[in-house]
Amino acid sequence: MxxxxxxxxxxxxxxxxxxxxxxxxxxxxxxxxxxxxxxxxxxxxxxxxxxxxxxxxxxxxxxxxxxxxxxxxxxxxxxxxxxxxxxxxxxxxxxxxxxxxxxxxxxxxxxxxxxxxxxxxxxxxxxxxTHPDMPPAVRFEVPDWIYPRFEALFGADTDSELAAMLPEAPVDLRVNTLKAQDRDAALAALAADGVEASATDLSPLGLRLPAGRVNLPTTQAFKDGLVEVQDEGSQLIALLTDARPGMAVVDFCAGAGGKTLGLAAGMGNKGRLIACDVSEGRLDRSAARLKRAGAHNVTRRVLSSESDKWVKRHAKGFDRVLVDAPCTGTGTWRRNPDARWRLSPEQLDDLTRRQASILDSARRLVKPGGRLVYATCSLLPEENADQVEAFLERWEDAEGWRVLPVCEVWEAAVGTNCPMNNYATALRLTPARHGTDGFFTAVLERGEG
Missing domain, CATH: 1.10.940 (N-utilizing Substance Protein B Homolog; Chain A)
Structure with a gap:
């Protein structure tokens, strides 16, 4: 042409x-x-x-x-x-x-x-x-109604945070420890395909591809299941879930299976992992990825809603439940720039109500002493810290729920330097500060009673 x-x-x-x-x-x-x-x-x-x-x-x-x-x-x-x-x-x-x-x-x-x-x-x-007369919301490519929310969240860092959300995001890979011995083995396999990747800073399993286009599906490393495409921040959510061999684990909003694959690898294919979603199509799309990765301990289950009867039947049956909740996706705008203009205040309100409903239902699956991991790819407090605070108001006294310090969980589950301070109750990642997509993760533990 x-x-x-x-x-x-x-x-x-x-x-x-x-x-x-x-x-x-x-x-x-x-x-x-x-x-x-x-x-x-x-x-x-x-x-x-x-x-x-x-x-x-x-x-x-x-x-x-x-x-x-x-x-x-x-x-x-x-x-x-x-x-x-x-x-x-x-x-x-x-x-x-x-x-x-x-x-x-x-x-x-x-x-x-x-x-x-x-x-x-x-x-x-x-x-x-740009032009001096452009409003900040125009200059940083965000809807007028949402700019004040970012300003309240980031304060003096608003310009730098929003500027970091404008360029195209890098492509990150997760090393699949079910197939690759370690990160060095995956790096060597990619190098043999002519791809010179580099190790990520936060995820011990992460690799970042060089700037420019790489036809990853044609590489032998990808075909053999040694690596999967997954943002470094998303990898950390699966790691913080701390799913170990022999556990019973639920990925409650599994989608196409990105975090399910990470959980399966962490479990070493030992134990029971249920990938749930309300979309049969999304779960079906995960089948090929699971097969390529060699993940054999995963059962896919379609739910009619977050309140499906299956949840009641399996109450208190799982050590770990990951809720990667449907959200506005404001943390992924580098990858999905059109999503900026599809979002409305009404949609945000609908999503926050649904997130609360999903959390309330998913908590029923957690054993006493087990953990509920709540995550979004959003930067907005309404979907993140506010949701966790409201959850604790509903269930802290009745069921003994508490939030674990994220660096305490990080030390045991991830092992690299925790990017938050020792008193932080959640992981908050942004493109400007961490070079990842924007993510939020909180780890909640159920009381033993």
């Missing part, structure tokens, strides 16, 4: 992403599946443009409105096409004449610029990514 055709494909894909409710990665996968004629290099170029626009969505939109107003076109719609035009001029520093040649209206190329688009393009030429 020539450059103009790639641009038109990017405009088409952005239009589909904007018009449907599903996440951008799923929409893009379906888009490319229906266009098998698009080669791998072209797919990469199209996807890079689309994800770049999604990462710069608020700033490009602001510039489009600014230029439309300056051109006397205040009512002009900011379409995917106009955002791509703005991106070429501002991000790629393209001049108007080359832009006209790309938007030629020839076969497979975008239509020629309209008079309104040309007027906007003239004003956007030579502009930088």
């Amino acid at each position: 020539h450059d103009a055709a790639r641009l038109q494909a990017a405009i088409d894909l952005l239009g589909e992403i904007e018009s449907v409710s599903r996440p951008a990665d799923g929409t893009a996968s379906a888009f490319f599946r229906s266009r098998r004629f698009i080669g791998s290099k072209d797919r990469r170029a199209i996807a890079d443009r689309v994800w770049g626009v999604l990462r710069r969505w608020a700033r490009l939109t602001w510039w489009c409105h600014w230029a439309a107003q300056g051109a006397g076109r205040e009512g002009m719609s900011v379409t995917p096409r106009l955002r791509v035009i703005a991106d070429l001029l501002i991000t790629d520093h393209l001049k108007v004449d080359p832009l006209d040649r790309l938007f030629s209206g020839q076969t497979h190329a975008p239509d020629r610029l309209s008079a309104a688009e040309a007027a906007v393009a003239d004003l956007l030429q030579g502009r930088s990514a």
